[in-house]
Amino acid sequence: MLNSVCSLSIMTQIGLLILVVLGVIKAYLILTTGVCTSTKKLTGKTVIITGANTGIGKETALDLAKRGARVILACRDPKKAAIAKEDIIRESRNKNVFIRQLDLTSLKSVRKFAADILKSELRLDVLINNAGCATIEKKLTEDGLEVQMQSNHFGHFLLTNLLLGLMMKTAGTKLEVEKSVRIINVSSTAHRWIKKLNLDDLTFERDPSDNKILNIYGITKLCNVLFSKELAKKLEPFGKNITVNALHPGVVQTEFGRFLPYETLVKIASHVSSIFSKSAKEGAQTSIHLAVADEVANVTGEYFSDCKIAKTSKLAKDLELAKKLWEVSETFVKLKPEERHF
Ligand SMILES: NC(=O)c1ccc[n+]([C@@H]2O[C@H](COP(=O)([O-])OP(=O)(O)OC[C@H]3O[C@@H](n4cnc5c(N)ncnc54)[C@H](OP(=O)(O)O)[C@@H]3O)[C@@H](O)[C@H]2O)c1
Numbered sequence: 001m002l003n004s005v006c007s008l009s010i011m012t013q014i015g016l017l018i019l020v021v022l023g024v025i026k027a028y029l030i031l032t033t034g035v036c037t038s039t040k041k042l043t044g045k046t047v048i049i050t051g052a053n054t055g056i057g058k059e060t061a062l063d064l065a066k067r068g069a070r071v072i073l074a075c076r077d078p079k080k081a082a083i084a085k086e087d088i089i090r091e092s093r094n095k096n097v098f099i100r101q102l103d104l105t106s107l108k109s110v111r112k113f114a115a116d117i118l119k120s121e122l123r124l125d126v127l128i129n130n131a132g133c134a135t136i137e138k139k140l141t142e143d144g145l146e147v148q149m150q151s152n153h154f155g156h157f158l159l160t161n162l163l164l165g166l167m168m169k170t171a172g173t174k175l176e177v178e179k180s181v182r183i184i185n186v187s188s189t190a191h192r193w194i195k196k197l198n199l200d201d202l203t204f205e206r207d208p209s210d211n212k213i214l215n216i217y218g219i220t221k222l223c224n225v226l227f228s229k230e231l232a233k234k235l236e237p238f239g240k241n242i243t244v245n246a247l248h249p250g251v252v253q254t255e256f257g258r259f260l261p262y263e264t265l266v267k268i269a270s271h272v273s274s275i276f277s278k279s280a281k282e283g284a285q286t287s288i289h290l291a292v293a294d295e296v297a298n299v300t301g302e303y304f305s306d307c308k309i310a311k312t313s314k315l316a317k318d319l320e321l322a323k324k325l326w327e328v329s330e331t332f333v334k335l336k337p338e339e340r341h342f
Helices: 002-032 055-066 078-092 107-120 147-170 189-193 215-238 263-276 285-292 319-332
Strands: 046-050 070-075 097-101 126-129 181-186 242-248 303-305
Touching (some): 055 078, 055 126, 078 097, 097 107
Parallel strands (some): 046 126
């Protein structure tokens, strides 16, 4: 009897200890989570957010709509997009929210989307390349590209290039903060997993080690950082007020695990880890900060996490690699001479 009381009390003590440790970790995470404190309004500004029907993209769109922006939701599924649009209009009371269909796994769709935007929009102040997916299923798209590479990197690469003329037209000089145009690439700390990038095999058909779980996802997120760095460098001589930055949103509870196998396991793991992860609203803070805060108006080519500049991996700092990735990407997306700005 005495024994069982003692063991119960040890169990209780262990339980309490675990709770305290978890509480301390949670408190630390809450205190260190970056929050966008800018109250800046975006009236008169136009914003495009890819993958804005759910998760981080939807929360970012909602916040920017509340600030008065004209918000374009670039989504592949018109039904999901329509529900998101309704939610955003209801919560923000801003009717200037529009849907344009965009499937990043189709170069044709990206071209059509960009052509529609160039026809309908007079300006573009903020482009948030947010959409992304992670899967271990190795599939090629209709363009013969690997599906994650196309949705996470090539699609956004082409989109940004096609919209760059409009953004250059919108941008003022570096002194005109009010006219700043911002390109924001949602990357991930997963870019750190990658220790080598073989630019000769971006469809991952030759090297079997690329097949490892989430390796390709990590590569796509490394490409997001390298793309940001190279674009920032290419824009420098223009003296235009266009900034390009990449970011890690944190570990965020969204629908992100849905394309991974063992969906139920992923869901359970995500619930268990919910104590350590951010809500979608918290996960959107760094994107929002980069879109609105005055203090980053002239910051470009950087990588952010929790609304602060953060360190990237060594590979992500390789400017020669960034330059070569740009050249290879131009070929993969078949960028035409008249679409090139550099
Ligand atoms: N959640 C995290 O912990 C985490 C951590 C680091 C980085 N990130 C990055 O954060 C970004 C947003 O992710 P999330 O967590 O908000 O995930 P999510 O809830 O799964 O949302 C992803 C969005 O991207 C869209 N999308 C995916 N593939 C697309 C395509 N080919 N064409 C057009 N839209 C496409 C999805 O559209 P559908 O709804 O139609 O599928 C959805 O709107 C991603 O770039 C991701 O890599 C997330």
